[in-house]
Amino acid sequence: MKRKSTVVVGRTFLIALSIIYLFPFLISILLAFKSKQETAKDVLALPETLHWENFSDAIVKANIFNSMKNSIIVTVASVLIVLIVASMAGYAIGRQYHKKGYRFYESILSASMMIPFQTLMIPIYRMFREIGLLNTLPGVIILIAGINMPFAIMMYIGFVRTIPIELEEAAMLEGCGRFQTFTKVIFPILKPTTVTIAVLDALWAWNDFNASLIILQKNEVKTIPMQQYVFFGEHSADYNMAFAAAVISMIPVVVFFVIMQKHIEEGMTAGAVKG
């Protein structure tokens, strides 16, 4: 039957392609456990024993704990800033959507999302150097938060507009101020959007390359991608240790991704379905 054979061809193609997609992960794990001699003899052969010393070497030489600490600080802080600032702004714009000024601000936000980072890179470098934010974590945190904020506000606006206004009116009648109404009534309702934004922004901040490359040039402040950017170049001969370092840094983010996959899909497709 013709239909059946197309299904078989399609499925075979899909499985073959997924093996290609998996291959870089497999080779990373394989090389992380091999010795230099074994790699030189045959790149793809299995190791005779597991060379765990690659990992301990990598932890010391790649300074993984320091860069991991920096990455955690940058990610947590920038995500928190985005959530607080964007939920407030999204609430105000969503509720005042009939007003020209708020709509104008919304269009400024969406225009700012179209500015490529390269257009801001040179002035940011100069400005941050002048005010002493170069090579500081607060500098890169503010920058990443600022770059990710407009998208988060857009997401919040969309959701706020679906919340019935009666809920807040009831709270305000009971004597809550605007701010209290927001923290006690609105923010809890926004939770699904907050989770989606937190997951996406955490991933973006954790993997940030552009902003970090400009701001973080000293070793003490380097995040994992920046640390590896230098490390992989310097240790191009010592592959096994470099792969051990790569595997260590892959584990937390891959686990996070798989657990949060549903939220990532929601965030990524938010614009497409509505159009």
Added chain:
Amino acid sequence: MKKTKGFFWFLLPSILLLAFAVAIPFFSGLNIAFTDWDGISKEYSYIGLQNFVQIFKDKNILTSIKVTLLFAIGYTLLNNILSLLIAILLKQKFKGNGIIKTIFFVPMALSAVLAAFVWGFIDRNIFSEFFGSSMLGSPKTVIMGIIIISLWCGIGSNIMVYLAGLTNIPGDYYEAAAIDGATGWAAFKNITLPLLGPSFTMCITLTLTSALREFGVTMSATSGGPARSSEMISIFIYKNLFSYQKAGYGQAVALLFMIILMALGIGLTRFFRSKEVEM
């Protein structure tokens, strides 16, 4: 009590953050583009439109434009064809469907640096065995190599969007078509493609505009080499600040780059929107 009281204060933190991270740098960038600032010294002078005139005389920027377009068009085409195909195949229910889906998504979790490192190794040690030379090491194949790395770590989001788009098409459309004798390719051409309109608008526009900004993977994989053969516009701008000591000129290029990107983004969205059909 006025119902709308106090909303402005909710905007204030976002205005301050936007000003600091985007608006002030943007306007200070407008200023830098008209100077001969070298990226290091405190002094600089205004040189009028000289930087912008220089753009049209610069041979290196022509290389960058060519390389960027080659990458962006090649990547956008391959990414969208492949991600749509994968999404259609993933749409069918079968055992292991969820795991395969995750395999295609997971590379999105890695940084550009990691992706470039792992593929750089594969290229030097495995590709070169098969094909006789490394892809990233030769000016002729370097862009294809970068496209492959980017397809690996960037295809997930488009698969997600196409999958969501496919799920949104009501099943009875296909049933009705089947009664009329339209299945397989005919159903795909007459139902799936037109009704995926919003997904195409988003995927093609976003893939193209983000590919034109490509920076991280290429910086990590080749730093623009060999011999400038992968020096994308974004890398050209970066090097004008950090290597060539021509920050003023780099900023002028960056401004022109932004205008072209914005025009392209808006133009493409309008074009695809006008082709969309109501469901």
